[in-house]
Amino acid sequence: MGADMDIMKELREIITEIMDVDGGEIRDETCLVRDLGAESIDLLELAVAISQRFGCTVQDDEIFLRKFPLYRLEANQAGLAPLPYLAERLPFLPRARIAEILAEQDRSAALTVGDLVRYVRYRQEVQP
Secondary structure, X not given: OHHHHHHHHHHHHXXXXXXXXXXXXXXXXXXXXXXXXXXXXXXXXXXXXXXXXXXXXXXXXXXXXXXXXXXXXXXXXXXXXXXHHHHHHOOXXXXXXXXHHHHXXXXXXXXXXXXXXXXXXXXXXXXX
């Protein structure tokens, strides 16, 4: 858990710098789009800053959950349950978090700071 707190601290600094928001507003459950008003250029800057700060490869489609709707559609078309299908394709997200996103009305606004923390930790673990 200490590593997650360190990642969160670093992400808070990055987000504060890029988006010009108060660091006190940034918590694990803070939604980047809905709560902080992140736009696509902000997300691009975040991806670059995360890659540089943490020394990990950042895949935009993964970190920002862009393929989430496509994966859900693929599961539905294949007659598969979406939760396990999505968990296999987005291994950095716990199943409970995937279930929350599936329940969200506006999935494009669902990305949280906690999702970024989990992504960075996952990338640090799988990257040599």
